[in-house]
Amino acid sequence: MMEDRKKKILVIIPAYNEAENIVHVVSHMMETAPQYDYLVVNDGSTDNTLELCKREKFHYLDLPINMGIGGAVQAGYIYAYKNDYDIAVQMDGDGQHDIAYLDQLLQPLFKKEADVVIGSRFLEKEGFQSSASRRMGINILSLLIRLTTGKRIMDVTSGYRAVNRMFIDIYSKDYPTDYPEPEAIVEAIMHLGVVKEVPVQMRAREGGISSITFKKSIYYMIKVTLAILVCRLSYGVRRGKRTQE
Amino acid sequence: MIPSNLRVVLIVLVISYFIVILYFLKEKALNLKYTLLWLVAGLVMGILVVVPELLTKIIRIFGIQDNMNGLFIFSIGFIILILLSLTSIASRQNRKLRTLTQELAILDKRVRELEQDEKR
Numbered sequence: 236m237m238e239d240r241k242k243k244i245l246v247i248i249p250a251y252n253e254a255e256n257i258v259h260v261v262s263h264m265m266e267t268a269p270q271y272d273y274l275v276v277n278d279g280s281t282d283n284t285l286e287l288c289k290r291e292k293f294h295y296l297d298l299p300i301n302m303g304i305g306g307a308v309q310a311g312y313i314y315a316y317k318n319d320y321d322i323a324v325q326m327d328g329d330g331q332h333d334i335a336y337l338d339q340l341l342q343p344l345f346k347k348e349a350d351v352v353i354g355s356r357f358l359e360k361e362g363f364q365s366s367a368s369r370r371m372g373i374n375i376l377s378l379l380i381r382l383t384t385g386k387r388i389m390d391v392t393s394g395y396r397a398v399n400r401m402f403i404d405i406y407s408k409d410y411p412t413d414y415p416e417p418e419a420i421v422e423a424i425m426h427l428g429v430v431k432e433v434p435v436q437m438r439a440r441e442g443g444i445s446s447i448t449f450k451k452s453i454y455y456m457i458k459v460t461l462a463i464l465v466c467r468l469s470y471g472v473r474r475g476k477r478t479q480e
Numbered sequence: 481m482i483p484s485n486l487r488v489v490l491i492v493l494v495i496s497y498f499i500v501i502l503y504f505l506k507e508k509a510l511n512l513k514y515t516l517l518w519l520v521a522g523l524v525m526g527i528l529v530v531v532p533e534l535l536t537k538i539i540r541i542f543g544i545q546d547n548m549n550g551l552f553i554f555s556i557g558f559i560i561l562i563l564l565s566l567t568s569i570a571s572r573q574n575r576k577l578r579t580l581t582q583e584l585a586i587l588d589k590r591v592r593e594l595e596q597d598e599k600r
Binding site: 276294295296297298299300302306309310313314317412 | 578581582583584585586588589
């Protein structure tokens with residue numbers, strides 16, 4: 236078995252118009268967790284996110300057109316797959332996710348207790364808990380995932396995740412688009428992956444605006460509900476196989 | 481029965497429809513693969529104009545009383561089918577475009593790294 240510290244770990248940081256946050260997020264990570272590789276994925280930003288990445292000499296991918304968070308994260312997974320990373324972590328570029336929790340996120344992967352680890356705000360209910368209406372939406376989706384797959388995941392929309400090589404492979408080939416987080420969980424479960432939540436604290440956004448405005452929330456709920464059902468149904472017919480052990 | 485002058489008009493319309501499609505094909509403005517459905521549609525229209533009794537018979541099989549109603553129902557059904565296939569084509573292209581964009585970004589990073597090495 237490979238030593239944990241020898242494992243190649245990549246932190247994928249998707250960034251769409253995150254000029255206000257990206258420098259702080261990445262430099263903070265380089266100071267406190269320099270042992271991990273990182274990769275900013277600039278998702279066709281219209282502000283100067285790209286210029287900042289160039290100026291600061293960050294490691295970055297520059298998507299020439301905007302593809303949404305799903306396409307950006309998947310680009311990171313493809314990169315991780317091609318460069319033989321053992322573990323990939325996705326962490327938002329807006330400063331909501333604290334790099335200090337990365338070790339907790341990685342532990343279940345090191346111990347081979349899980350294939351996908353999700354940083355959850357709701358396990359210990361500390362830190363930024365989002366608004367009541369958002370929490371209600373998240374609970375509905377959580378219940379839906381529980382009903383369709385039998386797995387209980389609390390923070391289904393958390394974008395703070397770590398996955399092992401098996402899921403770097405799976406996600407690099409097939410990752411949902413448009414608000415992909417809950418659907419990606421169902422996909423993981425349907426591939427017989429072990430999904431585990433670990434408690435983390437999140438912060439309110441440091442700057443910029445969230446991608447989900449109130450107007451979009453209705454569309455969000457309908458789209459994600461449908462996506463979960465379709466994902467569950469399509470894999471239900473031919474349940475995914477574990478590709479490696 | 482369709483009046484004979486209307487029939488002539490319809491035949492001219494169907495012929496010009498085929499000419500337009502063939503023109504687009506010649507100019508490579510249409511992919512033959514996606515044009516097949518439109519050609520089939522033209523063929524069906526042509527047959528119905530030449531032998532309109534066929535339409536009446538088919539419509540009676542489905543229990544539709546009025547000829548025009550039957551024609552509309554079949555036309556709308558066909559249009560929905562074509563729209564569905566267009567949405568599917570758009571989705572597939574979207575997926576391909578995504579893969580291309582991602583690969584391009586990864587190559588772009590590689591080129592930057594190689595240029596860096598060159599400078600040293």
